[in-house]
Amino acid sequence: MYFQQLLLLIIHKFQGERSSTAPYYLLKGKKSGQTIQDVTYFQLHSYFSLYPKLAKETYEEAIKNLHAEGLIVMNESRVAITEKGLHQIVSIRRPFYSGWILRGKEFIFWGRVELIVQTLSQFQGNEKKFVPVQKSNEIHHFVKVFLQERDFQSSSFGAHFKKQLFHLLENPLLLEIHRNLFVYRLSGYKNSGLTWEQLASHHHMTVLDVKFLFIECLHILLNDITEEKYPDLHALTKGIYVQTPLTDSAFKTSKLFEKGYTIEEIARMRFLKENTIEDHVIEIVSADPTFPLQAFISKEQVQKVLHIAQERQTKKLKIIREELPDLSYFQIRLALTKGEEING
Amino acid sequence: MDKLTEVLKRKFGYDSFREGQKEIIENVIAGQDVVAILPTGMGKSLLYQLPGYLMEGSVVIVSPLLSLMQDQVEQLKMLGEKRVVAINSFLSFEQKEMVFRNLSTYKFIFTSPEMLQNDRFNHALSAIRIAYIVADEAHCISQWGFDFRPDYLRIAKWLQQFRQTNVLALTATATSKVVEDIKTTLLMREPFEYIHSLDRPAIAYEAIEVKDAQEKLAWIIGRVSSTEGPGILYTQSRKKTEMYAHELQKRGIRVAYYHAKMEQDDRILVQQQFQQGQLDWICATNAFGMGIHKDNIRQIIHDHIPTSIASYMQEVGRAARDGAQSIASLLFTATDVEQAFYVAMQDFPEEADIRLAYESENIQLQLPETTTRILDYWKEELKEQETIQLFQTIKQKKWAEILALYTMLQNETCIREQLLRYFDEELTKRPKYCCSKCTIPLQEILVDRKHPPEHKEEMNWKIKLDELLHS
Numbered sequence: 001m002y003f004q005q006l007l008l009l010i011i012h013k014f015q016g017e018r019s020s021t022a023p024y025y026l027l028k029g030k031k032s033g034q035t036i037q038d039v040t041y042f043q044l045h046s047y048f049s050l051y052p053k054l055a056k057e058t059y060e061e062a063i064k065n066l067h068a069e070g071l072i073v074m075n076e077s078r079v080a081i082t083e084k085g086l087h088q089i090v091s092i093r094r095p096f097y098s099g100w101i102l103r104g105k106e107f108i109f110w111g112r113v114e115l116i117v118q119t120l121s122q123f124q125g126n127e128k129k130f131v132p133v134q135k136s137n138e139i140h141h142f143v144k145v146f147l148q149e150r151d152f153q154s155s156s157f158g159a160h161f162k163k164q165l166f167h168l169l170e171n172p173l174l175l176e177i178h179r180n181l182f183v184y185r186l187s188g189y190k191n192s193g194l195t196w197e198q199l200a201s202h203h204h205m206t207v208l209d210v211k212f213l214f215i216e217c218l219h220i221l222l223n224d225i226t227e228e229k230y231p232d233l234h235a236l237t238k239g240i241y242v243q244t245p246l247t248d249s250a251f252k253t254s255k256l257f258e259k260g261y262t263i264e265e266i267a268r269m270r271f272l273k274e275n276t277i278e279d280h281v282i283e284i285v286s287a288d289p290t291f292p293l294q295a296f297i298s299k300e301q302v303q304k305v306l307h308i309a310q311e312r313q314t315k316k317l318k319i320i321r322e323e324l325p326d327l328s329y330f331q332i333r334l335a336l337t338k339g340e341e342i343n344g
Numbered sequence: 345m346d347k348l349t350e351v352l353k354r355k356f357g358y359d360s361f362r363e364g365q366k367e368i369i370e371n372v373i374a375g376q377d378v379v380a381i382l383p384t385g386m387g388k389s390l391l392y393q394l395p396g397y398l399m400e401g402s403v404v405i406v407s408p409l410l411s412l413m414q415d416q417v418e419q420l421k422m423l424g425e426k427r428v429v430a431i432n433s434f435l436s437f438e439q440k441e442m443v444f445r446n447l448s449t450y451k452f453i454f455t456s457p458e459m460l461q462n463d464r465f466n467h468a469l470s471a472i473r474i475a476y477i478v479a480d481e482a483h484c485i486s487q488w489g490f491d492f493r494p495d496y497l498r499i500a501k502w503l504q505q506f507r508q509t510n511v512l513a514l515t516a517t518a519t520s521k522v523v524e525d526i527k528t529t530l531l532m533r534e535p536f537e538y539i540h541s542l543d544r545p546a547i548a549y550e551a552i553e554v555k556d557a558q559e560k561l562a563w564i565i566g567r568v569s570s571t572e573g574p575g576i577l578y579t580q581s582r583k584k585t586e587m588y589a590h591e592l593q594k595r596g597i598r599v600a601y602y603h604a605k606m607e608q609d610d611r612i613l614v615q616q617q618f619q620q621g622q623l624d625w626i627c628a629t630n631a632f633g634m635g636i637h638k639d640n641i642r643q644i645i646h647d648h649i650p651t652s653i654a655s656y657m658q659e660v661g662r663a664a665r666d667g668a669q670s671i672a673s674l675l676f677t678a679t680d681v682e683q684a685f686y687v688a689m690q691d692f693p694e695e696a697d698i699r700l701a702y703e704s705e706n707i708q709l710q711l712p713e714t715t716t717r718i719l720d721y722w723k724e725e726l727k728e729q730e731t732i733q734l735f736q737t738i739k740q741k742k743w744a745e746i747l748a749l750y751t752m753l754q755n756e757t758c759i760r761e762q763l764l765r766y767f768d769e770e771l772t773k774r775p776k777y778c779c780s781k782c783t784i785p786l787q788e789i790l791v792d793r794k795h796p797p798e799h800k801e802e803m804n805w806k807i808k809l810d811e812l813l814h815s
Binding site for chain 1: 414418422423424593600606607608609610612613614616617620621622800803804805806808809811812813814
């Protein structure tokens with residue numbers, strides 16, 4: 001139910017202008033020009049890359065169900081929410097996600113917390129030999145250093161850490177189910193965490209529902225963690241936020257623009273198609289509002305595009321281009337991206 | 345206290361050796377080649393771990409199963425051993441380089457057979473002192489079984505560069521023919537052989553023929569809800585693990601399913617819940633079991649005829665590690681033989697697959713990776729017709745093996761005797777509770793279920809957090 005509503009919200013945001021695969025790529029965090037550009041066009045930052053491991057079959061199943069229940073209508077190229085669908089989401093709680101800056105890395109934070117709690121719990125139970133639930137070597141190493149830097153075997157550290165967790169979980173933005181999912185997924189001495197399946201069946205939900213609730217829980221918690229309020233927990237957020245929101249490839253392209261090369265030159269130097277470089281430009285503009293556009297499009301042209309988009313209530317390139325045949329699709333995309341920054 | 349027992353106590357926390365362990369360890373330390381066959385759960389890992397502490401240099405362990413390797417590394421780390429590393433395809437290039445540069449700092453070096461062909465690894469190995477080499481799951485060396493790992497066979501060539509180093513071969517099951525293969529392939533010189541009886545006297549066997557799948561389900565529900573576990577219910581498909589778990593859950597049993605398609609995190613949680621006693625039963629495919637460290641498993645139930653007698657022994661062998669009385673029950677219908685054969689054949693290349701593989705270089709056949717490797721290996725070694733013939737022979741053997749198991753279950757002869765005879769062993773001492781054919785009152789073994797049916801409590805995160813961290 002939760003995941004279904006989330007999908008409806010996202011479909012609603014796409015305003016009926018994209019196909020049913022667009023929300024899938026959004027949730028997966030596909031780093032293509034189209035998806036990145038849509039994030040800005042439709043203000044979808046919070047949902048980007050929420051669940052990189054989302055399986056296509058699972059997603060398609062969910063879409064099929066929405067369709068069967070008459071909550072959406074769709075054809076080859078478009079999916080839109082129905083009256084009935086709107087009704088379903090009109091009064092629901094708005095989910096709280098920060099997909100754009102976390103991109104699945106909230107699970108690194110989770111893994112660290114999980115291993116620390118397991119370690120502290122095992123030591124309190126006086127069973128210092130144990131098999132960690134966390135298998136990642138990076139997390140093992142990080143936690144080892146973290147614990148060694150603190151006097152973790154002292155009872156005061158344990159008490160302190162627990163207190164921070166407790167306060168963190170009292171965040172009023174959280175629902176009780178968020179807190180329960182978080183704590184019951186943790187493992188400790190003679191006390192293993194529950195599987196997604198077990199958590200789901202306990203709440204009479206689907207596995208996908210509890211996973212997305214769990215992710216939301218992590219995002220809410222992370223948003224609240226500051227160095228002043230939670231010094232130890234803050235240390236566990238190290239390196240999980242996206243530094244530059246650009247893909248590696250777009251980043252390289254942006255460096256070449258800084259040196260003054262043109263799209264054609266960059267394409268040749270990097271053995272890429274010009275289309276790809278254009279996608280990079282869109283990505284760069286989405287991420288950096290100060291990036292100069294003069295080389296690609298004039299201010300007047302941007303205004304013209306935005307004016308037509310406004311008047312015709314559309315973001316469809318084809319419709320806009322019919323009125324402005326002198327502009328390329330790339331220029332129209334650029335203008336629309338810029339426009340979202342101005343308005344949004 | 346002698347030196348060996350002292351190390352046993354200090355490093356592993358045991359007071360005394362189990363049967364055979366000390367002899368094998370002494371031979372390894374003396375520089376002998378050793379072949380040791382011990383049933384599952386008889387302390388095999390101690391055999392290659394302990395001598396390492398009394399000898400200079402690193403121990404190199406070749407292990408064909410990645411999941412097993414991971415578990416062995418974890419077990420050593422749990423014993424406080426930090427100088428342990430697993431070198432396999434999971435490591436990135438940089439990680440490997442890092443390990444190779446510091447190879448001599450590791451006491452225990454685990455590696456997959458594939459890595460033995462890595463020149464950089466071999467170069468690093470040649471520069472360090474090696475105490476001895478361990479070939480784990482050595483039966484995979486034999487070309488004549490379907491557990492055959494071609495990369496493992498290449499260990500022979502690799503061993504040429506370590507002629508001075510002695511080798512310890514370990515396996516849980518091997519017929520005399522396979523033992524011969526192991527000795528030749530590993531270039532062993534008059535090895536010390538230790539063959540432990542495969543009999544597990546604390547496990548009673550029970551074979552029950554039923555009419556159909558429905559009767560199986562009813563029997564399982566009856567057994568599991570009226571008698572004590574902990575237990576494992578083995579079935580053949582992921583769907584069935586979920587179906588059984590669901591049916592049992594409805595009756596208040598603390599049960600979960602387990603199969604290879606689950607997320608790794610969830611698989612680990614299920615394992616730990618079972619080990620810590622939060623679950624009484626696991627409904628699993630044969631993916632469950634490796635790396636389960638639980639001594640008090642009382643029941644193993646199979647709802648099918650397994651595709652190999654060796655793997656059946658291995659699955660059953662997970663019971664009664666603590667030596668207390670346990671029971672293995674197998675439910676079957678008349679049509680299960682064909683089903684078992686069908687399952688076994690799924691991984692087999694058809695004649696057409698083999699022809700295709702010979703015709704073209706890079707053909708993508710719809711076969712499991714292990715099968716593809718075997719086929720690739722024989723492609724280099726044999727002509728097309730010979731390979732077809734070879735697989736025909738393996739196929740016939742497989743059919744004969746499944747049929748043999750079916751006969752054992754169906755006839756009037758003691759199950760224990762027949763299982764042992766399959767591995768060229770005679771039963772010397774019949775335990776009190778033997779099998780359903782020896783007409784013993786098996787009901788005496790089973791303990792009435794004490795647990796009241798579980799009812800789900802409300803979740804309360806504050807209470808749970810207090811349980812996890814109590815200060």
